[in-house]
Amino acid sequence: xxxxxxxATSTRTAAISALGLRKSYGDKVVLDGIDLRxxxxxxxxxxxxxxxxxxxxxxxxxxxxxxDSGEAWIGGHDVTTDADSVRDQIGVxxxxxxxxxxxxxxxxxxxxxxxxxxxxxxxxxxxAELLExxxxxxxxxxxxxxxxxxxxxxxxLAMTLVGRPRIIFLDEPTTGLDPRSRRVMWELIRNLxxxxxxxxxxxxxxxxxxxxxxxxxxVLDHGxxxxxxxxxxxxxxxxxxxVRLQFSDAAGLTEAASVFDVATRDDESLSLxxxxxxxxxxxxxxxxxxxxxxxxxxxxxxxxxDLDDVFLTLTGRQNADAAPAAxxxxxxxxx
Ligand SMILES: Nc1ncnc2c1ncn2[C@@H]1O[C@H](COP(=O)(O)OP(=O)(O)OP(=O)(O)O)[C@@H](O)[C@H]1O
Numbered sequence: 592x593x594x595x596x597x598x599a600t601s602t603r604t605a606a607i608s609a610l611g612l613r614k615s616y617g618d619k620v621v622l623d624g625i626d627l628r629x630x631x632x633x634x635x636x637x638x639x640x641x642x643x644x645x646x647x648x649x650x651x652x653x654x655x656x657x658x659d660s661g662e663a664w665i666g667g668h669d670v671t672t673d674a675d676s677v678r679d680q681i682g683v684x685x686x687x688x689x690x691x692x693x694x695x696x697x698x699x700x701x702x703x704x705x706x707x708x709x710x711x712x713x714x715x716x717x718x719a720e721l722l723e724x725x726x727x728x729x730x731x732x733x734x735x736x737x738x739x740x741x742x743x744x745x746x747x748l749a750m751t752l753v754g755r756p757r758i759i760f761l762d763e764p765t766t767g768l769d770p771r772s773r774r775v776m777w778e779l780i781r782n783l784x785x786x787x788x789x790x791x792x793x794x795x796x797x798x799x800x801x802x803x804x805x806x807x808x809x810v811l812d813h814g815x816x817x818x819x820x821x822x823x824x825x826x827x828x829x830x831x832x833x834v835r836l837q838f839s840d841a842a843g844l845t846e847a848a849s850v851f852d853v854a855t856r857d858d859e860s861l862s863l864x865x866x867x868x869x870x871x872x873x874x875x876x877x878x879x880x881x882x883x884x885x886x887x888x889x890x891x892x893x894x895x896x897d898l899d900d901v902f903l904t905l906t907g908r909q910n911a912d913a914a915p916a917a918x919x920x921x922x923x924x925x926x
Pocket of ligand 1: 616619621639640641642643644645646647648796
């Protein structure tokens with residue numbers, strides 16, 4: 592087998608893989624050559640700001656729309672030439688598309704069981720099992736229209752699982768949810784991977800979500816993957832951490848600023864940021880300087896870089912956590 596054949600074979604045996612995906616709408620290039628290789632049983636997070644092309648990527652990989660060029664395989668099946676086999680293996684959730692608000696949770700699940708041709712008994716068993724696992728048993732006979740956002744998201748994910756997909760696409764699964772509901776969803780997602788070994792392709796604007804759930808994270812910006820790696824690897828891409836010294840008055844701050852000439856001073860918060868990687872040796876050296884020079888700091892805090900810093904460095908923008916509800920609202924009204 593030559594190298595090219597080996598590369599193509601390994602691309603096809605990953606749970607999800609893509610080579611050179613491109614997609615434009617009119618003049619707007621949304622995806623400008625995306626390559627992916629996601630091993631089975633892992634969680635992959637595609638992170639990007641509003642409009643970066645996350646949903647478009649999911650739509651292509653789940654056979655909803657066609658790429659302009661490039662290739663993609665899901666569980667070894669080509670999304671273009673073998674779309675039916677791809678659809679048999681996947682579940683897609685996140686936009687509430689499948690949930691019917693006029694039906695009860697149980698009816699929604701039974702409808703899904705019918706679509707998957709489960710027999711009547713098997714369908715009922717599967718619905719009951721999922722209602723229990725997602726703690727929706729008490730609400731099973733209530734109309735979904737009365738559900739909270741968190742309950743709807745849980746039901747949406749439960750419906751996706753009726754057909755026992757091996758590969759699940761979660762498009763912004765917790766956008767707009769309160770912190771508690773978000774944690775519940777995270778736990779359900781973690782259990783899915785741990786108990787059933789499914790592969791998860793997650794899109795999110797939440798850096799914390801990617802950090803919490805994903806084995807690997809890719810950052811999508813202006814149609815390209817600008818970085819890919821584990822959360823730790825991505826954090827290593829950016830400048831190291833710092834120590835923040837807090838002062839009670841401006842005189843103390845000025846004195847200290849003259850001692851640490853590499854520091855950044857903030858007169859408003861009366862603090863000084865000194866680059867430091869947080870190792871014991873470096874912290875000890877810093878404390879020794881503070882002691883020997885009589886710097887009068889009130890307190891010291893250590894800041895290690897997080898994914899927020901990575902995102903800001905890579906995309907030149909703050910992450911979108913400040914406005915979580917907007918994209919979901921836009922999608923629901925548009926689609
Ligand atoms: N059917 C379409 N027709 C024209 N433009 C589209 C269409 N679908 C998406 N776009 C545009 O493509 C770009 C990427 O959209 P997409 O929904 O993939 O982004 P996203 O990363 O999922 O964003 P968000 O976080 O806001 O959901 C946006 O500029 C969007 O307006």
